[in-house]
Amino acid sequence: MEETVITKRNPIVLIRFFVLIEVLAFGLYFFSTFLDEYKQLIYDFLPISGLLSYTAFKFPFLSILQFLITVYAFLRWYYEAYTVKPGSISHQRGVLIRRMRKIPIDKSSEITVSAGLLGKLLQYGNIRIKNESGGNMTLADVSRPQNILETIKEYLDPSLRFFKPNLDRLLKEAEHERLEFKSSFRFDYKTSQVNRNLEKTVMKTVAAFLNSNGGHVVIGVDDKKNPIGLVNDYKTLSRENKDAFENHFTNIFNNMIGPEFRHKINLSFHNFGGNEVCVVEAIASERPVYLKNDDNEFFYIRTGNASTALKLSEIEEYHRTRFKSQPGKN
Structure with missing residues (x-):
C-alpha cells in the first residue's frame, strides 16, 4: 500500500460553481436593466469611453470577465487537494498564494462520512475529522469518501494493510x-x-x-x-x-x-x-x-x-x- 494518498474534490463542484455564476450573472443583468441611464453616466467617466461606445465595450468586457472567472474556478479546483498520510491529513489550496493546513490523526480521532442525495448518486461526500485536542478538518466533496475512510482506518491500524x-x-x-x-x-x-x-x-x-x-x-x-x-x-x-x-x-x-x-x-x-x-x-x-x-x-x-x-x-x-x-x- 502506498504511504501517501492524494484526493481531490469531485468535479461536480465545478459544475455547481458554473451554474451559480450563470444564475448570478443573469440576476445581475436583469437588475442592471433598470440602471441603464446610470451605467452610461459611469462609463462616460472612464478613459476608454472616448474610444469605444458603451454597447461596444459591454459585451467583450462581460465575456472576458466570465472567461477569467471560469479559469480561476478551474485553477482553484485543480490546485486544491487533500493528502492522507499515516498520522496526518493536510489540505493544500490557493492559486496565486498557496496555503496548507495540517492536522494529526490517531485512533482517538472521530471520523464520520456524510453525503446528500446527489452525493450518494454520484459517489462523493464529506469526511469530517474531529480530534479531542482540536484541529478539526472536513474533506469536502471528495470522490468515493468511503474508500478514503477505509484508507484512513488502515493507516490508523497497520493490521488492516494488505500485501500482495x-x-x-x-x-x-x-x-x-x-x-x-x-x-x-x-x-x-x-x-x-x-x-x-x-x-x-x-x-x-x-x-x-x-x-x-x-x-x-x-x-x-x-x-x-x-x-x-x-x-x-x-x-x-x-x-x-x-x-x-x-x-x-x-x-x-x-x-x-x-x-x-x-x-x-x-x-x-x-x-x-x-x-x-x-x-x-x-x-x-x-x-x-x-x-x-x-x-x-x-x-x-x-x-x-x-x-x-x-x-x-x-x-x-x-x-x-x-x-x-x-x-x-x-
Whole structure:
C-alpha cells in the first residue's frame, strides 16, 4: 500500500460553481436593466469611453470577465487537494498564494462520512475529522469518501494493510485453516451454467475467515491446483473483465456479509499458467460476522480446512473468547 494518498474534490463542484455564476450573472443583468441611464453616466467617466461606445465595450468586457472567472474556478479546483498520510491529513489550496493546513490523526480521532442525495448518486461526500485536542478538518466533496475512510482506518491500524499474496507459495500448500481453493466463483463446471450456490459457498468461507484468523481463497484453480482461470466467470458478467468480477463480488459480499466489513477484504489478480486467477484475502474481524442467506443468518468459523456453522449454544461461548471486547452480535 502506498504511504501517501492524494484526493481531490469531485468535479461536480465545478459544475455547481458554473451554474451559480450563470444564475448570478443573469440576476445581475436583469437588475442592471433598470440602471441603464446610470451605467452610461459611469462609463462616460472612464478613459476608454472616448474610444469605444458603451454597447461596444459591454459585451467583450462581460465575456472576458466570465472567461477569467471560469479559469480561476478551474485553477482553484485543480490546485486544491487533500493528502492522507499515516498520522496526518493536510489540505493544500490557493492559486496565486498557496496555503496548507495540517492536522494529526490517531485512533482517538472521530471520523464520520456524510453525503446528500446527489452525493450518494454520484459517489462523493464529506469526511469530517474531529480530534479531542482540536484541529478539526472536513474533506469536502471528495470522490468515493468511503474508500478514503477505509484508507484512513488502515493507516490508523497497520493490521488492516494488505500485501500482495505469494501465489506460488499458496499453491504449494494444502487446504488448511487459512487457505481454500475454488475452481470458480459462480460458473458451475458440472452444469455449464451459473450456480449461485457457488457464490454462497465462497462467502461462507470468507465469513469463516473473518470470524477466525483470516485467510486466503484462491479462485480459478481445480482440485489438483491446475489453473482453470476466471474466463468462464467473466462470461457470466455484463463486462468480461476483472473489474466487473470484483464489482460483482463486492455486491454479493455486501448483501450476504455487509459493506461495513468490505475493508477487511482484498482481491488481487494474478497470471498463472496463462490464466487469470483471483486471490481473496480476508483479515480477521474484531466484530462477529454473520452470513445472511435468504431470511436466515449463520455464524461460521474455520475448523481445520472446513467452514463450520456454530449452534446457538456454541456462538455465545465463542463470542466470549474470540470477541472479548464486543460480546454478542453487532
